[in-house]
Amino acid sequence: MVTLSKKTEYALIALTYLTAEPKNTHSARALAQRSKMPPALLMNVLKQLSGAGLVESVRGAAGGYRLGRPADEITLTEVIAAVDGPVHLTACAGTAGEEREHARQGCRLGGGCPVHGALEGIHERLVAFLSSITLEQIAADELAKSAGRN
Amino acid sequence: MVTLSKKTEYALIALTYLTAEPKNTHSARALAQRSKMPPALLMNVLKQLSGAGLVESVRGAAGGYRLGRPADEITLTEVIAAVDGPVHLTACAGTAGEEREHARQGCRLGGGCPVHGALEGIHERLVAFLSSITLEQIAADELAKSAGRN
DNA sequence: TGAATTCGTACCAATAGGGTACTAATACTA
DNA sequence: TAGTATTAGTACCCTATTGGTACGAATTCA
Numbered sequence: 001m002v003t004l005s006k007k008t009e010y011a012l013i014a015l016t017y018l019t020a021e022p023k024n025t026h027s028a029r030a031l032a033q034r035s036k037m038p039p040a041l042l043m044n045v046l047k048q049l050s051g052a053g054l055v056e057s058v059r060g061a062a063g064g065y066r067l068g069r070p071a072d073e074i075t076l077t078e079v080i081a082a083v084d085g086p087v088h089l090t091a092c093a094g095t096a097g098e099e100r101e102h103a104r105q106g107c108r109l110g111g112g113c114p115v116h117g118a119l120e121g122i123h124e125r126l127v128a129f130l131s132s133i134t135l136e137q138i139a140a141d142e143l144a145k146s147a148g149r150n
Numbered sequence: 151m152v153t154l155s156k157k158t159e160y161a162l163i164a165l166t167y168l169t170a171e172p173k174n175t176h177s178a179r180a181l182a183q184r185s186k187m188p189p190a191l192l193m194n195v196l197k198q199l200s201g202a203g204l205v206e207s208v209r210g211a212a213g214g215y216r217l218g219r220p221a222d223e224i225t226l227t228e229v230i231a232a233v234d235g236p237v238h239l240t241a242c243a244g245t246a247g248e249e250r251e252h253a254r255q256g257c258r259l260g261g262g263c264p265v266h267g268a269l270e271g272i273h274e275r276l277v278a279f280l281s282s283i284t285l286e287q288i289a290a291d292e293l294a295k296s297a298g299r300n
Numbered sequence: 301t302g303a304a305t306t307c308g309t310a311c312c313a314a315t316a317g318g319g320t321a322c323t324a325a326t327a328c329t330a
Numbered sequence: 331t332a333g334t335a336t337t338a339g340t341a342c343c344c345t346a347t348t349g350g351t352a353c354g355a356a357t358t359c360a
Contacts, residue, residue, distance in 0.1 A: 058336085115166055178306080211303065
């Protein structure tokens with residue numbers, strides 16, 4: 001399926017909030033309450049984002065999370081990769097570098113697979129598309145649309 | 151996950167073969183053998199493609215499948231929709247027409263969802279991207295790449 | 301009549317997705 | 331120093347989806 005997972009969705013929502021107030025730290029619980037997300041799940045998502053360096057964590061009382069990088073340097077591709085692992089268009093395409101050989105095994109059709117080459121091309125274009133979308137754009141876009149609704 | 155399902159992959163493989171020889175009919179079994187795909191599963195996939203009008207079925211002895219429309223009029227979006235259902239970027243975005251109200255229920259975050267508007271915009275661009283890819287392009291692209299490998 | 305095929309439907313098993321629970325480590329505050 | 335609020339780490343559960351199978355019925359040609 002060509003679908004963002006719920007975890008990615010939650011990650012985007014949380015990141016949008018962090019983008020709106022980049023200087024303060026926001027606790028996982030507070031973020032969950034504002035969006036009615038399951039707190040325990042959001043904590044896991046934030047941890048993954050923290051591991052990927054997309055957010056910074058501050059422990060202890062009055063701690064929480066803040067953006068790890070400027071919003072215009074965080075792309076949708078990175079968010080997806082941090083939460084759900086790297087984007088693979090198919091089992092046989094979309095694996096880069098040293099993983100490529102492994103992917104070739106995963107594609108059991110091997111050389112007989114008549115769409116292998118074409119899918120790799122599509123995959124590259126898809127990643128380029130997703131990478132062109134930054135967190136800043138998402139936050140700004142939402143602001144514009146929600147303003148139009150009021 | 152942003153991933154094409156195996157069924158979509160199989161559909162593309164089968165369609166590529168049908169594109170190469172648009173006039174003959176090809177039985178499900180023959181197509182499965184050429185690509186080492188599970189025959190029973192491919193039959194289900196072909197049935198779905200047939201229901202969507204992307205391929206024509208011919209029953210009886212010496213029957214099989216052929217393209218239902220010219221290859222340059224079949225888009226990747228249609229193939230995905232026929233096999234896996236319509237593309238939904240998220241639960242809250244990407245549902246058109248009369249289904250829209252239903253989707254709004256699916257998005258339990260409702261008005262509090264701060265990425266709703268932005269995701270709808272991304273979804274539209276994604277569908278436009280997938281719709282710009284035709285079966286003819288995939289088949290031609292693959293031909294070019296496989297020629298380069300030899 | 302028989303063989304080859306698609307059609308319709310129902311079913312099974314494995315995996316991934318969504319979600320929870322609990323304990324440890326850290327840091328602020330009083 | 332004690333208490334509290336937070337993240338970190340891990341392990342687990344449940345359900346839906348996905349990948350894959352099976353079988354009988356309808357259709358067509360020889």
